[in-house]
Amino acid sequence: MMRIPNNDFLALTLANQESLSPFTVSFPSGCGVVEDTGILRLEPTASSDIHLVLSVGIHGNETGPIELVNQLVMAILNGQMRLTVRLLIVIGHPLAANQAKRFFDVNLNRLFDGAWQHSEGVEASRAARLEKAVSNFYAPSVIQSTPIKLHYDLHTAIRGSEYEKFAVHPFVEKAVYDQAQLSFLAACGIEAVLFSHQPTTTFSYHSYKVHQAHAFTIELGKVYPFGKNDLSRFSKLKDSLIRLIETGQQAHAPLSSLRFFTVLDSLIKDDHDYRLHIASDVKNFTAFESGYTLASSSKSQYQVQQTGDAIVFPNTQLPIGQRAGLMVRAIQPEHLTLT
Numbered sequence: 001m002m003r004i005p006n007n008d009f010l011a012l013t014l015a016n017q018e019s020l021s022p023f024t025v026s027f028p029s030g031c032g033v034v035e036d037t038g039i040l041r042l043e044p045t046a047s048s049d050i051h052l053v054l055s056v057g058i059h060g061n062e063t064g065p066i067e068l069v070n071q072l073v074m075a076i077l078n079g080q081m082r083l084t085v086r087l088l089i090v091i092g093h094p095l096a097a098n099q100a101k102r103f104f105d106v107n108l109n110r111l112f113d114g115a116w117q118h119s120e121g122v123e124a125s126r127a128a129r130l131e132k133a134v135s136n137f138y139a140p141s142v143i144q145s146t147p148i149k150l151h152y153d154l155h156t157a158i159r160g161s162e163y164e165k166f167a168v169h170p171f172v173e174k175a176v177y178d179q180a181q182l183s184f185l186a187a188c189g190i191e192a193v194l195f196s197h198q199p200t201t202t203f204s205y206h207s208y209k210v211h212q213a214h215a216f217t218i219e220l221g222k223v224y225p226f227g228k229n230d231l232s233r234f235s236k237l238k239d240s241l242i243r244l245i246e247t248g249q250q251a252h253a254p255l256s257s258l259r260f261f262t263v264l265d266s267l268i269k270d271d272h273d274y275r276l277h278i279a280s281d282v283k284n285f286t287a288f289e290s291g292y293t294l295a296s297s298s299k300s301q302y303q304v305q306q307t308g309d310a311i312v313f314p315n316t317q318l319p320i321g322q323r324a325g326l327m328v329r330a331i332q333p334e335h336l337t338l339t
């Protein structure tokens, strides 16, 4: 029988970067299946209406969250932690992780919601595989009438940030946001939340749109290689996840510790000569003056609309047509509609 040597799911995944034949695992508080490389489903002994997807390493070089989640898996498998919720663990891109690269051919986190059908290469097939794993996990045949579907897609960012930890909330038609989820993010040490202005083809958006999951992309700080992450910086997130996994309860903290931003625009690289007029080390959430020409190319110019508008995820090392940054504006909590 196959097993996970030393209960080290990360090591098993990296040693089988392309695929892995399914096999079952058992542990003190339940049983599970390694469905493929980087895809591990864990089922508690008693049924639960909480269905939690934790995905990490959708970008191969974002190793901090991978190490954190591997610690949690190890603790469940060796009995130090007791599983009480259904749990799907996804290590997104083992091939890129082994090469310490963000991606191999194209950005995996632009290929969800079926966008993989218009792409090819390793990321396209991986996006299809991950969508299937999530669909199977949330499949109505295995869940009860009032499921609580959660998907936290954990990342780290290319650059520093005025707010080290922040979440990207998927675009929701009616702009009504779930107070308990925001409160959970606050308890996890998240400092800011961006409300997306349009649908995207990211993993978290896909889980929200297709499965109505509470789904977020969560940025936890800066990218470092395996072994170089200071995991103590994730301690609030770790504690909140342990509580969720062991008790089924979502920690909560006052929303007053969060800053909220609405996304105004996506900056799109529209030509080979597209430039962002910012310093190379500018941090996420750096604000600009009204009228400043932030981006230009032969085809377009982007001027800052209002003093204080800020940039997040600036990056021009990508193909034409892709997002070169997000423009965001702070909003006051009293202007949010919460449910």
Ligand SMILES: O=C(O)CCC(=O)N[C@@H](CCC(=O)O)C(=O)O
Residues within 6 Å of the ligand: 059, 109, 110, 155, 156, 157, 158, 159, 168, 202, 204, 217, 313, 314, 315
């Ligand atoms: O630091 C950066 O520029 C990118 C960090 C990262 O991978 N961010 C995610 C955000 C996804 C989202 O908008 O929900 C990404 O770009 O895929």
Ligand SMILES: [Zn+2]
Residues within 6 Å of the ligand: 058, 059, 062, 155, 156
């Ligand atoms: Zn990422």
